[in-house]
Amino acid sequence: MSEQTEATIPAGRLRVVLVDDHAMFRAGVRHEIGSFCDIVGEGQDVASSVETILATKPDVVLLDVHLPGGGGAEVIKQVSAKEPDVKFLALSVSDAAEDVIGVIRAGARGYVTKSISSEELVEGMQRVASGDAVFSPRLAGFVLDAFSGSVDISAIDEELDRLSTREREVLKLIARGYSYKEVARELFISIKTVETHVSSVLRKLQLSNRHQLTKWATDRHLV
Numbered sequence: 001m002s003e004q005t006e007a008t009i010p011a012g013r014l015r016v017v018l019v020d021d022h023a024m025f026r027a028g029v030r031h032e033i034g035s036f037c038d039i040v041g042e043g044q045d046v047a048s049s050v051e052t053i054l055a056t057k058p059d060v061v062l063l064d065v066h067l068p069g070g071g072g073a074e075v076i077k078q079v080s081a082k083e084p085d086v087k088f089l090a091l092s093v094s095d096a097a098e099d100v101i102g103v104i105r106a107g108a109r110g111y112v113t114k115s116i117s118s119e120e121l122v123e124g125m126q127r128v129a130s131g132d133a134v135f136s137p138r139l140a141g142f143v144l145d146a147f148s149g150s151v152d153i154s155a156i157d158e159e160l161d162r163l164s165t166r167e168r169e170v171l172k173l174i175a176r177g178y179s180y181k182e183v184a185r186e187l188f189i190s191i192k193t194v195e196t197h198v199s200s201v202l203r204k205l206q207l208s209n210r211h212q213l214t215k216w217a218t219d220r221h222l223v
Contacts, residue, residue, distance in 0.1 A: 015057075016037045019061060019067065021064065021067050029062065029121075045067055053075070058086065061079075061087070061088045063090050072092075072108075088103070089109060091113075095113050109134065110128050111134075170183055170197040171213065174198060177214075180198070201213065
């Protein structure tokens with residue numbers, strides 16, 4: 001835990017906007033951290049989130065990555081164009097590289113996963129409000145690699161951009177060890193369609209087999 005002086009943290013309780021498209025999750029977070037901060041607004045998609053944030057001007061926005069209307073990165077871009085001092089802490093179930101990269105590039109000050117404890121989350125918000133960057137331990141190493149040049153971020157984006165949304169979904173499941181039948185069941189598509197998507201992914205990424213696909217995804221922290 002890094003030490004914070006009272007002067008660096010906004011006076012009084014933190015004013016927080018909670019952004020997530022699942023009402024039950026927002027209710028759970030409000031219950032967990034509501035006694036430590038003031039939740040001054042909520043958003044469930046890009047439009048409602050931007051409107052709420054601009055109206056309330058919170059100290060910190062707890063932001064989910066995947067939102068209807070363009071995602072968390074779009075919220076950051078729209079808000080920052082009008083209120084550049086608002087700070088964002090991404091809070092997501094995903095620790096995939098493209099999700100982390102997207103919101104950090106957009107301007108988020110940190111990224112933590114939803115497995116974080118309430119105490120850690122409150123501390124993370126305080127640190128972000130004071131200007132620090134906050135990352136879950138597993139993500140911290142990846143972010144350091146990205147800044148050091150060990151991971152070619154531009155290459156990840158460029159290659160992923162070649163894949164459709166469905167192809168990315170199939171890629172991740174295959175890389176996690178799912179069989180074609182399990183992928184088909186998970187995505188509600190036929191096994192033949194899975195095979196077609198896998199073939200397309202291998203061709204677009206210039207890979208030869210499933211083993212190479214899994215290594216490609218693992219090396220880029222996509223699984």
